[in-house]
Amino acid sequence: MKKLINNPDRVVEEMIEGMVAAYPNRIRRLPGTTVLVRKDAPVQGKVGLVSGGGSGHEPSHAGYLGKGMLDAAVCGEVFTSPTPDQVYEAIKAVDSGKGVLLIIKNYTGDIMNFEMAAEMAEAEGIKVAKVVVNDDVAVENSTYTTGRRGIAGTVFVHKIAGAMAERGASLEEVEAAAKKVIENVRSMGMALTPCIVPAAGKPGFELGEKEMEIGMGIHGEPGIEKTEIRPADEIAQTLTDKILDDLKLGEKDKVAVMINGLGGTPLMELYIINRKVAEILKGKNIEIHDTFVGNYMTSLEMAGCSVTLLKLDEQLTELLDAESDAIAFKR
Amino acid sequence: MKKLINNPDRVVEEMIEGMVAAYPNRIRRLPGTTVLVRKDAPVQGKVGLVSGGGSGHEPSHAGYLGKGMLDAAVCGEVFTSPTPDQVYEAIKAVDSGKGVLLIIKNYTGDIMNFEMAAEMAEAEGIKVAKVVVNDDVAVENSTYTTGRRGIAGTVFVHKIAGAMAERGASLEEVEAAAKKVIENVRSMGMALTPCIVPAAGKPGFELGEKEMEIGMGIHGEPGIEKTEIRPADEIAQTLTDKILDDLKLGEKDKVAVMINGLGGTPLMELYIINRKVAEILKGKNIEIHDTFVGNYMTSLEMAGCSVTLLKLDEQLTELLDAESDAIAFKR
Amino acid sequence: MVLDVEKAARWIHRLNGKIQEQKQYLTDLDQAIGDGDHGINLARGFQEAANAISANSYQDLGALCKDVAMTLIGKVGGASGPLYGTAFMKLSMAWKGQKEIDREAMAKGFKDALEGLKMRGKAQPGDKTMIDVWEPAVAYMAGEGPLNGEELASVAKEKMEGTKELEAKKGRAAYLGKRSIGHIDPGAASSYLLFSTLAEVIGEGESA
Amino acid sequence: MVLDVEKAARWIHRLNGKIQEQKQYLTDLDQAIGDGDHGINLARGFQEAANAISANSYQDLGALCKDVAMTLIGKVGGASGPLYGTAFMKLSMAWKGQKEIDREAMAKGFKDALEGLKMRGKAQPGDKTMIDVWEPAVAYMAGEGPLNGEELASVAKEKMEGTKELEAKKGRAAYLGKRSIGHIDPGAASSYLLFSTLAEVIGEGESA
Ligand SMILES: Nc1ncnc2c1ncn2[C@@H]1O[C@H](COP(=O)(O)OP(=O)(O)O)[C@@H](O)[C@H]1O
Ligand SMILES: Nc1ncnc2c1ncn2[C@@H]1O[C@H](COP(=O)(O)OP(=O)(O)O)[C@@H](O)[C@H]1O
Ligand SMILES: [Mg+2]
Ligand SMILES: [Mg+2]
Ligand SMILES: [Mg+2]
Ligand SMILES: [Mg+2]
Known part of the structure; x- marks a missing residue:
């Protein structure tokens, strides 16, 4: 395991300290917790937005703290x-009195902890x-069990939802906007290499020198199939077809298109994927x-990518285009 | 070699097409070339800024196209x-008639080609x-030969220089601002893993399962020493000390601090490095x-990082803080 | 009396010991069909729970279980944190104010705990989760015959092993569909440790 | 006559063939002390140069060399592109308007080319670059004795191998300092191919 870390058990703590050191004017840590909040939280007259989950998906979620996006990341x-x-x-x-929206990715653990x-x-x-x-269309029949996973x-x-909240909308309105996005957004990913959870010290799964996994989740959950590695265009086609379906x-x-890198993939390759996705859509x-290419929802150093499409109406377009001052999503 | 590509000989071409497809309203390609320019180039009354170099360092340089930064990336x-x-x-x-500044990284090839x-x-x-x-302080005595390398x-x-040009400054003024940055900026990097040039198909160098290279360049040029991998804090200390010296x-x-990822390193690890760098400076x-943490000057999928410090005076502070609409450097 | 504060503390300490020992095994099970953190999560949480109850001396089983519950809820995370946390919270409510309990009270507590697990996780027997061990273990406790520690442990063990044949319908393993078959569910394995350790402890003398 | 348009074209085609064959070897040399693209760069550029001159029939050595120069400048990139491009540009200027040239004119052209390389790259003999092959090869061409292809090739070869002992002072290998010792310079190796192929060609009959 080759990592720029000091102690596998302290990576989250030290990451949080490193983030606060990087952005002391934009975020702060709630003392004694692993919660990062906008420096100016609670913002009066605004619904508060809280997201979070396991670490290892940076810049998700603390990178989205800021005016126009999240108020807290756990x-x-x-x-x-x-x-x-x-x-x-x-x-x-x-909470400024206007209520708080929790944005949860669909994993049993996240749901239970956030619910409590x-x-x-x-x-x-x-x-x-x-x-x-629950945007991940990779594993279909999980719809009848735990449902689809939440990813990029x-x-x-x-x-x-952040833009809606920033306008002073009510909790119900912000929730409705978030739900509208959820109804209209679909993603699917693939991986070329696994990643190593620092405390585990070894990869969560194996992929041969010529193998890839289509439909891989962001924690290394397996997907649809393990196949021989294929050209970028075929991969882009498979992911996009499944989403379009x-x-x-x-x-x-x-x-709106997002070509998301899982952490270990060069930006060059993401653009090569985007070339094909754009061609298919055209x-x-x-x-x-609009198109977003980069590392938005990663899986430590996993090599691979996901494609996300968000179907836009007028309202969603306007809210997507609205200003944002978030660390990793400036608009 | 596991990469999201179609053909090793066409990666640059397809990357360029993918970038243009992603940002059709912000950049355009000069037909028949590998040059990307700001959509609105040439900007009247403004000195033009051209940079570029080998590909594989994305978002350098085309990611810095935009109002307030570069006009062209080759x-x-x-x-x-x-x-x-x-x-x-x-x-x-x-060129709008006000002249053009070429920003060249100090490599023999770049210098000769840009000079011609x-x-x-x-x-x-x-x-x-x-x-x-020539910000890379890793290899000292190269000062007497080809000089230091240019990196993050x-x-x-x-x-x-982009902010200066955007204000309508003359070519001499923009050049002077750029030179002032060069005099005041120093970097140093390290690598945990090598990277594979697609057309070469195999890594440019080898690093054992427990080895790292301190002072590595962004093309895999060797640095000061190959050593056993050390904790993040010691690595941060070594890099920062050398720069401070x-x-x-x-x-x-x-x-201003930049903790730059080389392409294959999770953001989490970059924040762990930043934690220590900030502590040393404090x-x-x-x-x-201000602090910038992310992938700014990469080396394909290499795992590792570089630390950059820019000494600021009032003018540099103001120009650094100025608005920028560049794809990968919004301010 | 089948359980008192002293035995319950012994239960938690010994369970923690086994989880620390089997941390890698539990994580390996979770790497096969989940995200590979079950052993890490429980090792972190039960160590803290053991520390927490060491720091106190209890006269009340409910108070002891509540401290365990709060620690698990606050330290484990993932799916197993809220689940085990909820289970101990239900035990604490059922056993509140009691220093020692008889078999009936013990069974009642575990029935409540099982209800809590089902309410929290919405899983049913057969979904390849910890429920597949809890349901039969709790049924055995509540049953008619004499309470035999070895039998309790062997019921739990058999059902834990039985999860191998099941296709997961809940939790992270559900994403694997049929590919989840052939692996023991990590939460079932840790639940087996919970019941087998309890079985040991209730079979022992007052201060073994 | 030592060189004419026909032989010069043969030189470029055969040089291209050798570079394609030795692409991996040149790249391996560059992986050891540079960035591992020298073979790739030259294979790309010389293939295009060979294509370019195939598309034309030349009456003028200068025109042929200019097409080679422009193609190399436009296709190779890196350090070697401007260097080889500059060298061929100087040859084209020296040989402009000539269909065939004698030894003196050939030597003059290569002297100009060497000057061009030094001007462009600012390297001196001993800096572990292609200059270490060019300087003695050009000196041999301009020398007093009879022009012997084998001798020209062996001078180039010896000096190419001699770069192994040197510490690089210019180019990417300079960053290695002492660590560059023990490896042949890739540009010296490709320059050896250039001179040894030239030596072959000038030793051959009019239309071998
Ligand atoms: N809905 C559920 N109901 C009951 N048990 C569940 C449920 N979801 C998951 N589990 C149990 O939790 C275990 C996984 O725990 P753990 O690995 O700690 O959490 P996570 O899945 O969040 O990583 C599974 O093996 C399963 O026994
Ligand atoms: N300043 C220089 N003068 C002469 N030759 C040089 C100089 N710099 C580099 N070279 C030659 O160029 C070769 C490297 O070429 P190449 O690998 O194609 O370019 P790059 O170093 O840009 O990757 C070196 O082996 C050396 O012979
Ligand atoms: Mg797990
Ligand atoms: Mg987990
Ligand atoms: Mg090279
Ligand atoms: Mg090169």
Whole structure:
């Protein structure tokens, strides 16, 4: 395991300290917690937005703290949902009286921990709403069990719900905007190499020198198939087809595209993927409103990518385009 | 070699197409070249800024196209300086009559190719100035031969010269600002793993399972020493000490910090490095004006990082803080 | 009396010891069908729980279980944190104010805990989760025959091993679909440790 | 006559063939002390140069060399592109308008080319670059004795191998300092190919 770390058990703690050291004027840490909040939280007259989850997905979620996006990010251990007490502290710190929206990725652990926190906050009289992001179309029949996983599409939820909240909308309105994104966003990923959780010290799965996994989740959860590695264009086609199937996009529909790197993939390769994705969309007369290429929802040093499409209407377009001062998503 | 590519010989071409597809409203390609320019180039009344070099360092340099930074980025083959004819096309495309500044990283190939292009442009009556960035303090005695290498500090040159140009400054003034950055910026890097040039198909060097290279260049050029891998704090200390030695920073001096990932390193690890760098600077009473953590000057999928310090005076501070609309450096 | 504060403390300490020993094994199980952190999560949480109850001396089983619950909820995270946390919270509520309890009270506490687990995780027996061990273990406790520690442990063990044949319907392993078959569920394995350790402890003398 | 347009074209084609064959070897040399692209760069550039001159029939050595120069400048990149490009540009200027040249004219052209290389790259003999092959090869051409292809090739070879002992002072290998010792300079190796192929060609009949 080759990592720039000091102690596998202290990576989250030291990352948080490093983030606060980097952005002392933009974020602060709630003392004694693993919660990072906007420097100016709670923002008066604004619904508070809390997200978080296991660490190892940076810049998710603390990179999305800032005006126009999140108010608090709760950092769990690597790939492990944070605990309810931490989420509860986050909720209390960002509530200005207008209520708090929890943006949760659809994993059993995240849902249970955030739910318990919500119960604690509600018991204290704080209005809490929850949305669960489930954009990953890789594993279909999980819909009948735990449902789809939440991956890179979550960033669009942060952005759009954040813009809505920044306008002074009510908790119900912010929740509705977040839900609209969730209904209209789909993603799918693939991996070329695994990643190593520092405390585990060895990869979570194996991929041969010529293998890749299509439909891989952001914690190394397996996907649809392990196959021989294929050219970038074929990979882009597979991911995009699967998304288009599910999202039922037609001619003249408008989308935002995210080509997300999983942490170990050079930007060059992401652009090569985007080239093909854009070509496919053009071929179907789907309008690309905007494209985001980079590391948005990573999986430590995993090599691979995910493709996300968000179907836009007028409201979503406007909220996506709205100003944002978030560390990793400036608009 | 596991890469998201179609054809090792077409990676640069397809990357360029993917970038144009991603940002059609912000950049355009000069037909028949590997040059990307700001959509609105040439900008009237503004000195044109041209940079570039071998590809594989993304987002350098095309990611820095935009209002407040570069006007043109010339993309060479992977790790290979672009040819003079390409640079010449870039110069012609961004000259509005106020002259053009070439920002060159200090490599023999880059210097010769950009020089030849400058000669061609001057023969056509275009005013051209050149600055050579040499921020890498890793290999000392190369000062007496080819000089220091240019690495991540180049991004600060783009930012500050870009801000100066955006204000309508003359070619001489923009050149002077760039030179001031070069005099005040120092970097040093290290690598945990090598990277693979697609056309070569195998790593440029070897590092054992427990080895790292301190002082590694961004093309895999060796550094000071190959040693056993050490904790992040010791690595941060080594890099920072070497920079501080060279830059002669004293109490109350003010700096900008860049913790740059080489492409394969998780953001989490970069923040762990930043934690220590900030601690060292604080310990020396050096004021940190701003910190940039992320992938700015990469080396394909190499794992590792570099630390850059830029000593700021009032003018540099103001120019660094100025607005920028560049794809990968929004301010 | 089948359980008192002293035995319950012994239970937690010994369970912690086993989890520390089997941390790698539990993590390996989770690497096969989950995200490879189950051993790490529980080792972190139960160590803290053991520390927490060491720092106090208890006269009340409910108070002891509540401290365990709060520590697990606050330290484990993931799916297993809220689940084990909820289970101990239900035990603490059922056993509140008691220094020692008989078999009936013990069974009642575990029935409540199982209800809590189902309410929190919405899993049913057969979904390849810890429920597959809890359900039969709790049924055995509540059953008619004499309470035999070895039998309790062997029921738990058999059902834990039985999860190998199941296709996961809940938790992270559900994403694997059929590919989850052939692996023991990590939460079932840790739940087996919980019940087998309890079985040992209730079979022992007052201060073994 | 030592060189005419036909032989010069043969030189470029055969040189290209050798570079394609030795692409990996040149790249390996560059991986040891540079960035591992020398073979790739030259293979790309000389293939294009060979294509370019195939597309034309020349009556003028200068025109042929100019097309080679422009192609190398436009296709190779890196350090070797401007260097080889400059060298061929100087040859084209020296041989302009000539269909065939004698030894003196050939030597003059290569002297100019060497000057061009030094001007462009600012390297001196001993800096562990292609100059270490060019300088003695050009000196041999301009020398007094009879022009013997084998001798020219062996001078180039010896000096190419001699770069192994040197510490690099210019180019990317200079960053290695003492660590560059023990490796042949890639540009010296490709320059050896250039001179040994030239030596072959000038030793051959009019249309071998
Ligand atoms: N909905 C659920 N109901 C009951 N048990 C569950 C549920 N989801 C997961 N589990 C249990 O939790 C275990 C995984 O725990 P752990 O690895 O610590 O959490 P995570 O899956 O969040 O990484 C599974 O093996 C399973 O026994
Ligand atoms: N300043 C210089 N003068 C002469 N030759 C040089 C100089 N710098 C580099 N070279 C030659 O160029 C060769 C490297 O070429 P190449 O690998 O194609 O370019 P780059 O170093 O830009 O990757 C070196 O082996 C050396 O012979
Ligand atoms: Mg987990
Ligand atoms: Mg090169
Ligand atoms: Mg797990
Ligand atoms: Mg080279």
